[in-house]
Amino acid sequence: MLNVHMENVEDPKSGIDFVTEIDKKHTSEFANNPEMDDYIAKFLGLSSDAQANESQEKTMPLKEGLRTFPKAVLWSIILSTAIVMEGYDVVLLGSFYALPAFSKKYGVLSKDGTYTIEAKWQTGLSMCTNVGEIIGLFAAGIIADRIGYRWTLIGSLMLVIGFIFILFFAKDLAMLAVGEILLGMPWGAFQTLTVSYASEVCPLVLRFYLTTYVNICWILGQLIASGVLKSYAGSASKWAYKVPFALQWMWPIPIMIGIYLAPESPWWLVKKGRIDEAKVSLGRLISENENIPDKSILVDAMTAKIQLANEEEAALVAGISYFDCFKGGNWRRTRIGAMVWTLQNLTGSALMGYSTFFYEQAGLSTSNSFTFTIVQYVLGLIGTVGSWFVSRKVGRFKIYFFGLSAQTILLILVGVLGCLNSKGASWGIGTLLLVFTFTYDLTIGPVCYCLVAEIPSARLRTKSIIISRNVYNVAGIFNAVIMPYMLNTDAWNWKAKTGFFWAGFAFLGAVWCWFELPETKGRTFAELDTLFKNKVKARDFAKTEVVTFDAQEMMERLGEDGLKKMVHETEGATTSGYDKEREFSP
Template sequence: MNKEEITQSINIAKSDSASSDLSKEIKPYYDHDESKDGDYVNKFLDMSKEAREEDQRDKNMTLMEGLRMYPKACFFSVVLSAAIIMEGYDTNLLASFYAYQGFAEKFGKYYPDLGQYQVPAKDQLGLSMCYQTGALVGVFIGGIVPDRIGYRWTMIPALFCTVALIFMQFFAPNVHVLMGSFILLGINWGSYQTMCVAYAMDILPTSLRVYLTTFVNCCWVIGQLTSSGVLKGISTSNNRDAWKIPIAIQWVFPLPLAVCVFFSPESPYYLVRSGQLEKAKHSLMRLLTDHPNQPSKEIIAQSMLTKIQMTIKEEEAVENGSSLVECFKGTNWRRTRIAAITWLIQNITGSSLMGYSTYFYQNAGVDVSMSFTFSIIQYCLGIVGTLGSWFLSQKFGRFEIYFYGLIAIAALLALTGGLGCSNSESLSMGVGSMLMVYTFVYDLTIGPMCYCIVGEMPSAQLRSKTIMLARNLFNIAGIVVAIVTPYMLNPTEWNWKAKSAFLWAGLALLSAVWVYFELPETKGRTFAEIDKLFAERVPARQFKHTIPTTFDAGEIMEKLGNEGVKAVANNIEDVELMERKV
């Protein structure tokens, strides 16, 4: 078969939408033995039509329809996301431990001029950096390993390791062992950061993505709120080992989560990528629930499997594999850049100040116990804000929430910096209260929405790796911010105090400018549509108004070639044959 004949067959496929007519025209131009291979062209055209119809069904599904059909998918997404509660809990403990005399005696030194034990500043910084550097490694593991062995078998060993590492934390004889436990736990926490977002994107329909990915932010806040409640509970204890109680409570989480993850279905995208189509369909059926107004879940699962396979095959035809390098090539570089900078913005727009609201309250004369109460109120506002973002997302798109959220945050930070220009105690109280309002706005807008945006940007082939790169940029920025923030606030160093909010306000405005020109609107878009919009290099502000054509048979056949088309069709036939045998 010569090149002109192949081109002619492709043009015919592009010009006619009726699959029965298409097959009659295309078949003569493909070299195949029908008795041996079956009518694979017809099969492929039917698959293309089925994928397109499934894509439209997914796109038009309402929130209530999604909840009725995918309650199990919601549950399993929540299960994996709940691992982030452990991270929010554990990372919130360390800064509070320094105030406990028993902890200072165990891991600090005695300072005669102060008449008490203190953990040296270098060890405080070292403990903080141990977690941050461990998280960098963990995020990398969470982005690479699931693509090879799946999410379940990456997550379960990590949860069992968490149990052992909590022992290490609890019984640490000196600060060096404690640092080692924070490095290793940081690796665990980092791996969860990547997997929970990628898994949610893989198993949820378009109508539910925003709710279950933004729930990850809620899990962070729930963990921080829980640890703050526990810390307040032991704040009046005279027991020198009281600081160990919050650490021991962590043993409650990992084993129940490991059991739930064991019974969770594997990501169908991972199974299709690894050639396990029969298992992928079984996984999809486990995620679905039969509904009287819909076809049986077996029929829907088959349509979803076809769509996933067509999506991945089309991406494979364009991309040269799924290595990390591909994230920096062609349109994938644009997608990686958007995901990474979106997550970076979280760390460079004043979020570090949220943890210092109690510092400003104490400067205003509020006692330590009451300042802990204020921190609990702050975390409650964070949860309310995240839940509020669900209602906002019904009315507004990702871009609108993120962009106008940054404008509001810039205004709040400017006001906070203005209050910091005075040294009066009453204005310090105002700074603490302004940071509470900031917390609510942050968790209403850019805090939770970031998780949805980052998950929607990558291709299916590179989702875990792109999320990994984005999160690690966030973590690197977090290390820098964690180092400079104490210098900004400390009266013996730069002494900016609340005036440091001016810096973050400026960065928030610059971020808003970047968002306007780079961040596309992906609300209501299926992954196939997003792939197409990026492939056609549609400008960010035109995403909302452009209607792409997905699963175009002629276009996909041109990309895959004769052997590629045959392989796709035969794979599906093999699955159907296995089911008939069963």
Template sequence: MADVTKATAVQMDGGAKQRMAAAMQKEELKNISQEAQRATEAEQQLGLRESFKLYPHAIGWSIFLSTCVIMEGFDITLLGNLFAYPPFQKRFGVLQPDGTYQLTAAWQAGLTNGNQAGQIIGLYANGIIAERLGYRWSLIGALALTTGVIFIIFFSQTLVQLLIGEILIGIPWGAFQTLTVTYASEVCPTHLRAYLTTYVNLCWVIGQFLSMGVLRAMLQRDDDWGYRIPFALQWMWPVPLVVGIFFAPESPWWLVRKGRLDQAKRSVLRLTKRDAFPDFNADENVSMMVHTNELEKAISAGTRYQDCFKGVDRRRTEIVCLTWAAQHLSGSTMMAFSTYFYQQAGMAVDDSFSMSLGQYAIGGVGTVCSWFLMGWFGRRTLYLTGQVAMFVLLLTIGFAASAGRENEAAQWAIGSLLLVYALTYNCTVGPICYSLVSELSSTRLKTKSVVLARNTYNILGMVGNVMTTRMLNPSAWNWGARAGFFWAGTCGLCAIWSYFRLPEPKGRTYAELDILFEQRVSARKFKTTAVKPHDDSNDGPSDEEVAEMDGKKP
């Protein structure tokens, strides 16, 4: 009898311990939920001006890391515009019947697509490496690799050697494309996310402008150093970036996903300036990240590539991939080959480089304008309106090309329309894409979602590069500016997709977006649907479940 009584007591003690543990878990989750709710309300009430005052360090670090994209924009634009650069054409091109030199369309596509292939490899690898090592060390490793590969490009004597260098340098570029926009979206609050993520597009434009300026300055040279000097200038970026990134704070969201909550709190403290807001609570801010992470785990527990195509995340993956793909499908490839495009439309070499230089300057102005337009119209409206406007401009370019290359007025009209197109693109689709992709993916799958989206862009870019070089090259299809008709068609299809499938994330926290996707809210109703992401009733086991653990009913 004593043994039975003792066993019963042990069972009762075990049941009591189980109930106590469950109750403590429920209480802990309830506290986290309440802290998360307070942090969410405080963040939403900050406003834009207050967000700038509280997060100046986050803004500074995000801007610094985005400098990696300036370097990449410089390199990519350099290659595309060298196709129109006389010393490069003479060194690597084929003599034409008119006495000029041209790279064949096959090699133009091969060099650009080799670079794109390297980026695809680098992106997929980075999606795994960054999740394991963090954003800082992944970027530092990519910059170190870039420094070594530049030697291959600089000393290339043949197109094959140059192709190998372009493939290899594309691998670290994959890290820059992913981590800069992901870092910006994770270290900044809701009201700053759109500005810091679209700033990445401005970095692209700055890099393109610098590259074009260097080439324009080299036009007077007729030797190999005319293109070797621009290649050598690529070495000026990696070392200072490595030093700065080493001292940068890690993304607190990544640290939360790794369960390193103390480090996440220290990172939040480094990213904020609490003197301006003494009431700011770093613990509550981390609790918001923890609660959002747990919410996403409940919706979709995985963090692998295949999890991007399961359940709710399948829709999110479709949206971010096609949002980034629309950059190419809207005709932006014509801007990438703008100098070559202008020359094939009939402009002189000096004029073509000057027009491209003006194009990138206008692109920078457009990106700054997008920051104001986003505040007035939101992401979805601006993105869709831009696509419709570019559709009209591309059609007009195609019709203007019908006047023939001998019509000088028509060629300058085409050049002017392409500048207007560049302004429209960089006010809308160009920068807004970065904001949409970073905000509409879940935080647990953000890096991999951005990788898939960017690789969709790169794959389409490879197809677009092959087609565009053949459209413009006089030894191939020789369409010239009539290529505007083709890109107008794809741009129109993108506008139709955006109307039905693209949601509006403006002013939403990540937890709110998770709920909206989980409830399968229509894209056109995202802006108006009310949600409560930190509802206490959703946290932990109920009182009935706690009682049932001991075989009782309340």
């Protein structure tokens, strides 16, 4: 008979025998197979190590997280920087509509004697980017599953280098449209893989910071684009729009070098059964210090935890296809992720995307419009950094819910001022948009990236994020269709009254949040898996006690063959001293 004891270091003579209970529960499976005793002991070691690592992760202070995982922070920042390019180009195209040189080259003469890009072409160009991203996202999910995050991103950056040539040498709007579709495809990979990687290489205490850093990259790209355009605001030269296109070539090569040197996601490696490589990857993410004198022990424990989490999820949903995101409990998780991201696009952020054009429609000069845009993105950057401090005191749900509530009020005020025709009202609208940008980037803007990475299961994380982002892109197509008509003087000419429209969506989004968006702060991936598996109500997530990596429950699900397989895969990866209070005796 196998005896497995948990030793109390203060009273070594005391011990609790777990095998008797397990034998009673597993008589039909294991009782008549003595060789299983050793497998059971080792499996209990795996479970205990995973639980100990879970406890350490949940209680790890921020300072210790930074000291233990500084390289994880560095690699995550390098990969996420790819998003700067997308933020840059998205603002570039929207702002070009207000650039005289661009309008004269590609636009038509309007009733007031100035050149303008027709509403149908503004719609078409904006839609092209979203269509390309939708195609690229689905492709990225399939490719990344096969070759990993790093090589998928490197290949995407290579495509970006080539596709920029199309925009730079574009002769007409049709050629620009082709270039935007093609560029949207590699951007799709940036949108999802950077978020997945950030969430999978860092501990819980760093997850919010590294996933929301993606939002900072977006803003940095927008800020750089606005600064470049500001310098060419009064220029009639073709270089006013060609130079901003050409500047995109400066990003891909240095980012590719950084990604090549980065370790692959250990979660992806475990999912592919490459356990030894996962350990090497984890070793490159962890730094030894006085609290972690031997990182190999932590590496083994983290590897065991990732394996157990992967096996638990595989027992619930065996497949890892896009269709599996809509099966069982994963449908709820996919739905929440999609809504969280879609609400970003349906609650007034479109006004920020068209900010330069909007300011001019509100009565400001071209020079003042670009100045307001730069100030707007600086406030967005400050807001995102501010969200890091807010997140230490307030949960994800509260940040998102109250952010939507505040946006509703601000958008109503924008609409009210849009009903007035005065210079003071125009400046008031500009000021409210600045406040709106700060509020957005303090709340739903950054926290969204954390939520979409936390909500899905580990095995389906990348594909779930892709689906969520593509629903967001569909909403972006809706924005691309409707916004030019709302703002264009030759179309609906709603101007700032557009605020009323988006306020309605923001209010409905806040209502949805209350009923379906759970609180994920302080929860490990394993805990979130358990909460969703047990169908806990959204408002009960924060107060529900959770037991993870329960050996008895996992053994029941795995059976004899599954238990043997798990032990063989992790042979030597545990029971080496991570949980120093555990002792095995045959």
